[in-house]
Amino acid sequence: MSSxxxxxxxxxxxxxxxxSTLADRILEFTGAxxxxxxxxxxxxxxxxxxxxxxxxxxxxxxxxxxLQYQALDGVEYVxxxxxxxxxxxxxxxxxxxxxxxxxxxLVVDASQGVEAQTLANAYLALDHNLExxxxxxxxxxxxxxxxxxxxxxxxxxxxxxxxxxxASAKEGIGTREILxxxxxxxxxPRGEEQGPFRALLFDSWYDAYQGVxxxxxxxxxxxxxxxxxxxxxxxxxxxxxxxxxxxxxxxxTEKLTSGEVxxxxxxxxxxADAKIGxxxxxxxxxxxxxxxxxxxxxxMVFAGLYPMVSEDYEDLKEALEKLRLNxxxxxxxxxxxxxxxxxxxxxxxxxxxMDIVKERLEREFGMALIPTAPTVVYRVTRIGGEMVxxxxxxxxxxxQEIERIEEPFIIASIITPESFVGSLIAxxxxxxxxxxxxxxxTKDRVLIKYELPLNEIVMDFYDRLKSITKGYAxxxxxxxxxxxxxxxxxxxxxxxxxxxxxSLITHRDKAALxxxxxxEKLKExxxxxxxxxxxxxxxxxxxxxxxxxxxxxxxVTAKCYGGDITRxxxxxxxxxxxxxxxxxxxxxxxxxxxxxxxxxxGE
Amino acid sequence: MLSLYVHIPFCAGKCRYCGFFSTVYTVEAAxxxxxxxxxxxxxxxxxFQDQVFExxxxxxxTPSLLSPRQITDLFELLKANFHFFSGGExxxxxxxxxxxxxxxxxxxxxxxxxxxxxxxSFSDEELRVLGRRHKALRAEESVRQAQRSGFRNIGIDLIxxxxxxxxxxxxxxxxxxxxLGPQHISAYALSxxxxxxxxxxxxxGALSLPDEGIVSAMYDKALDMLRGAGYGHYEISNFAxxxxxxxxxxxxxxxxEYLGLGPGAWSFVRGRRSSNCADICAYEQQLSGGALPTAxxxxxxxxxxxxxxxxxxxxxxxxxxxxxxxxxxxxxxAARVHAGAARLLGSGLxxxxxxxxxxxxxxxxLSDEVIERLWT
Numbered sequence: 001m002s003s004x005x006x007x008x009x010x011x012x013x014x015x016x017x018x019x020s021t022l023a024d025r026i027l028e029f030t031g032a033x034x035x036x037x038x039x040x041x042x043x044x045x046x047x048x049x050x051x052x053x054x055x056x057x058x059x060x061x062x063x064x065x066x067l068q069y070q071a072l073d074g075v076e077y078v079x080x081x082x083x084x085x086x087x088x089x090x091x092x093x094x095x096x097x098x099x100x101x102x103x104x105x106l107v108v109d110a111s112q113g114v115e116a117q118t119l120a121n122a123y124l125a126l127d128h129n130l131e132x133x134x135x136x137x138x139x140x141x142x143x144x145x146x147x148x149x150x151x152x153x154x155x156x157x158x159x160x161x162x163x164x165x166x167a168s169a170k171e172g173i174g175t176r177e178i179l180x181x182x183x184x185x186x187x188x189p190r191g192e193e194q195g196p197f198r199a200l201l202f203d204s205w206y207d208a209y210q211g212v213x214x215x216x217x218x219x220x221x222x223x224x225x226x227x228x229x230x231x232x233x234x235x236x237x238x239x240x241x242x243x244x245x246x247x248x249x250x251x252x253t254e255k256l257t258s259g260e261v262x263x264x265x266x267x268x269x270x271x272a273d274a275k276i277g278x279x280x281x282x283x284x285x286x287x288x289x290x291x292x293x294x295x296x297x298x299x300m301v302f303a304g305l306y307p308m309v310s311e312d313y314e315d316l317k318e319a320l321e322k323l324r325l326n327x328x329x330x331x332x333x334x335x336x337x338x339x340x341x342x343x344x345x346x347x348x349x350x351x352x353x354m355d356i357v358k359e360r361l362e363r364e365f366g367m368a369l370i371p372t373a374p375t376v377v378y379r380v381t382r383i384g385g386e387m388v389x390x391x392x393x394x395x396x397x398x399x400q401e402i403e404r405i406e407e408p409f410i411i412a413s414i415i416t417p418e419s420f421v422g423s424l425i426a427x428x429x430x431x432x433x434x435x436x437x438x439x440x441x442t443k444d445r446v447l448i449k450y451e452l453p454l455n456e457i458v459m460d461f462y463d464r465l466k467s468i469t470k471g472y473a474x475x476x477x478x479x480x481x482x483x484x485x486x487x488x489x490x491x492x493x494x495x496x497x498x499x500x501x502x503s504l505i506t507h508r509d510k511a512a513l514x515x516x517x518x519x520e521k522l523k524e525x526x527x528x529x530x531x532x533x534x535x536x537x538x539x540x541x542x543x544x545x546x547x548x549x550x551x552x553x554x555x556v557t558a559k560c561y562g563g564d565i566t567r568x569x570x571x572x573x574x575x576x577x578x579x580x581x582x583x584x585x586x587x588x589x590x591x592x593x594x595x596x597x598x599x600x601x602g603e
Numbered sequence: 604m605l606s607l608y609v610h611i612p613f614c615a616g617k618c619r620y621c622g623f624f625s626t627v628y629t630v631e632a633a634x635x636x637x638x639x640x641x642x643x644x645x646x647x648x649x650x651f652q653d654q655v656f657e658x659x660x661x662x663x664x665t666p667s668l669l670s671p672r673q674i675t676d677l678f679e680l681l682k683a684n685f686h687f688f689s690g691g692e693x694x695x696x697x698x699x700x701x702x703x704x705x706x707x708x709x710x711x712x713x714x715x716x717x718x719x720x721x722x723x724s725f726s727d728e729e730l731r732v733l734g735r736r737h738k739a740l741r742a743e744e745s746v747r748q749a750q751r752s753g754f755r756n757i758g759i760d761l762i763x764x765x766x767x768x769x770x771x772x773x774x775x776x777x778x779x780x781x782x783l784g785p786q787h788i789s790a791y792a793l794s795x796x797x798x799x800x801x802x803x804x805x806x807x808g809a810l811s812l813p814d815e816g817i818v819s820a821m822y823d824k825a826l827d828m829l830r831g832a833g834y835g836h837y838e839i840s841n842f843a844x845x846x847x848x849x850x851x852x853x854x855x856x857x858x859x860e861y862l863g864l865g866p867g868a869w870s871f872v873r874g875r876r877s878s879n880c881a882d883i884c885a886y887e888q889q890l891s892g893g894a895l896p897t898a899x900x901x902x903x904x905x906x907x908x909x910x911x912x913x914x915x916x917x918x919x920x921x922x923x924x925x926x927x928x929x930x931x932x933x934x935x936x937a938a939r940v941h942a943g944a945a946r947l948l949g950s951g952l953x954x955x956x957x958x959x960x961x962x963x964x965x966x967x968x969l970s971d972e973v974i975e976r977l978w979t
Binding site for chain 2: 529530531552553554555556557558559560561562563565566568569572573575576579
């Protein structure tokens with residue numbers, strides 16, 4: 001097989017625009033999966049293989065499938081379809097998947113038009129010099145508007161949509177046209193067949209039987225079992241045990257050569273040793289240059305995860321270890337909270353990533369967790385010039401020791417129906433946003449760009465955005481850098497004792513409001529107790545808000561005779577179960593919601 | 604100790620706070636019921652033929668609604684089937700609106716030596732709110748009448764925390780009660796029991812109850828005034844002159860055994876708790892077919908027994924004997940309760956003295972909370 005007959009491409013789309021369904025149709029059409037196998041696979045979307053991915057309708061892990069396609073020109077092509085994660089948290093992974101391709105299908109829902117992630121993904125593809133083939137999907141829907149969608153692709157994304165393919169992945173309309181366009185429009189891979197081996201590692205996962213499986217795009221040379229390979233970023237050397245590709249069944253081959261996409265199994269123990277974006281070389285004949293674009297991805301959002309019951313600490317640790325095997329972008333390290341005891345400070349790529357990890361811990365490992373409010377990483381420069389990274393508000397140095405604090409900012413791109421523009425601008429302003437751009441992309445849809453502090457986003461920005469716009473607006477964002485800000489630590493005191501797990505870092509101008517809102521919310525969620533609970537919000541020694549949860553004065557069963565005894569006893573047993581969901585902090589019993597109260601402010 | 608409870612499910616009408624099963628009294632309905640009750644007693648007589656009942660409590664409902672003949676029938680059927688201790692306490696519940704001097708004489712003659720009168724309040728307005736059918740004056744008269752008839756052990760029931768009631772109103776009711784000089788006073792905080800008119804009104808937001816702080820102050824007031832008048836506070840809601848504590852009720856709180864007859868009545872015999880079906884029709888139907896009308900039955904295991912001991916003993920003025928508790932459920936469990944109580948010492952809700960854990964007055968009014976914390 002010559003690399004002239006190879007096409008490497010991915011599908012990019014806004015969430016729910018039909019990416020996975022199109023992938024299924026392509027698999028079917030090329031015979032990679034028979035109808036029967038589609039059914040036997042027991043799920044509609046073959047490339048999304050984690051329950052959570054299917055439930056949320058998003059793709060978390062990239063996959064690559066090799067397909068045989070007999071084109072109308074009579075040539076049989078090898079198509080490598082590389083599936084990409086579809087969420088802003090995984091932008092880096094998407095970019096590495098794209099770097100493994102020469103082209104991309106840009107899928108746009110004909111009834112929705114261009115959305116924020118359509119734009120973000122298309123720009124990312126352009127950055128990687130990919131040939132973009134626009135596909136207008138869901139044309140079977142009654143409210144599909146092909147012409148308007150085309151116009152949006154041209155006006156907003158800036159692509160020529162003349163050749164856009166009208167399709168319905170659900171109905172199987174346009175699949176051949178799409179495949180023909182892949183073959184005709186996307187260039188074949190280029191590389192040095194005879195050169196020293198170089199491959200881009202664009203995905204990896206842990207397999208209980210084979211260890212780490214890595215997905216690669218071979219750029220130059222070839223790789224075979226028995227060869228020694230070296231990871232450029234870590235210098236780790238290992239021996240190739242097998243190579244091959246997925247059809248989506250795993251098939252072993254003799255070798256992978258320049259232009260091909262496939263897997264390598266090389267006795268790697270941890271996913272952390274197979275970094276996405278890394279260059280794999282021949283250990284004995286290393287290439288001179290690594291491939292461009294490698295980044296060591298750093299978590300952007302941090303939160304504490306504590307076991308509800310302190311005896312479960314070891315179980316939580318084990319569960320985190322297991323998760324990390326398969327998800328190197330997630331980090332954790334032990335931390336101790338005065339209020340919550342032993343737990344872990346965990347780092348995530350973003351809020352969705354955090355939700356996924358939390359849910360997997362609860363669902364797959366049966367953990368009962370207390371998560372603390374998410375925070376970003378602050379750069380704190382102490383007087384004297386030393387810089388520390390602070391990923392836990394409780395760890396912020398004393399105000400007297402701080403020279404300055406910088407916080408991460410992002411550029412948010414929001415696409416919204418025109419009628420919500422006013423409310424969205426108000427939301428962005430309220431979140432300390434700086435307007436960058438407002439553009440009509442059609443007569444009734446608007447692209448808004450704002451520069452915003454990430455710490456305002458992690459609170460509840462996305463939920464607010466969705467509720468303000470009734471779900472119609474879409475959001476994408478990218479990190480724009482660190483900016484010095486006037487930030488302060490807001491402490492929450494319960495009966496005069498600071499509760500470290502409730503501290504947060506906020507802008508000075510918003511501290512009073514946040515403190516008030518948070519105190520009010522806590523008053524709502526903390527049940528009345530035997531003692532009065534005084535909730536105070538403080539900046540340093542200054543109290544800025546105060547609420548009181550009045551003590552219970554009466555909780556008595558006035559009559560307890562014959563049959564009341566059984567009822568009362570059963571009630572006692574039930575109450576005991578309820579108590580397990582409360583965390584004792586000093587003499588105060590706090591429900592799980594208290595630790596996330598800051599996210600619920602304003603609800 | 605073994606007690607007998609008999610539930611008479613008739614009332615002249617439904618009070619707004621009451622969740623007990625009752626039906627409207629007619630002579631025929633009561634006769635039919637007494638027949639079924641006789642059948643129930645008969646079915647149980649063999650099981651209890653070697654046992655002696657130390658107390659008898661006729662409750663309801665409104666037992667005093669029964670006609671003199673029916674009262675005679677009732678006691679006859681009980682005496683015919685069960686053995687009673689000769690010095691036993693025989694109580695009956697009575698309502699002021701259904702008491703005549705004839706009834707008093709009948710009751711005394713039948714052997715009743717303790718009368719529990721459902722006064723509830725000495726304010727006409729409060730009685731109206733509660734849905735009672737008597738006036739304050741009638742309540743006072745009925746107590747005096749009972750005293751004149753020769754009852755030496757009279758208890759009156761009072762309710763506080765009534766919609767619209769102020770602390771001063773409650774103080775007046777307490778003063779009237781003390782003025783009548785009964786041997787026993789029960790003061791119950793109003794609770795919105797399921798199935799009551801009050802609970803429905805409260806759910807609909809149509810009930811304006813006194814503030815929790817005021818109700819708590821009412822409790823303190825009751826303690827203050829009743830203790831001052833010589834009544835001992837021997838259970839959360841119960842006060843008595845020395846030696847006049849209700850022996851029947853004390854048996855419940857010390858986990859003694861009791862047999863309950865009548866619809867909805869509960870029994871606790873040989874480690875099993877059971878209840879009769881609450882519906883009078885089903886009750887009569889079962890018995891006419893020769894079957895006991897049992898609706899629920901459970902065997903009380905050791906954990907459950909420990910929970911019951913804890914929650915019952917802490918209701919009483921005597922409190923929980925830590926040694927007794929240890930014998931019942933082992934040292935570690937007793938130690939946990941002891942430690943839990945010790946943690947609450949500073950809160951003024953609990954006292955530990957003479958090997959006993961007792962709730963303070965404030966602790967009693969928060970007993971559901973406190974007991975929950977001790978039950979670990």
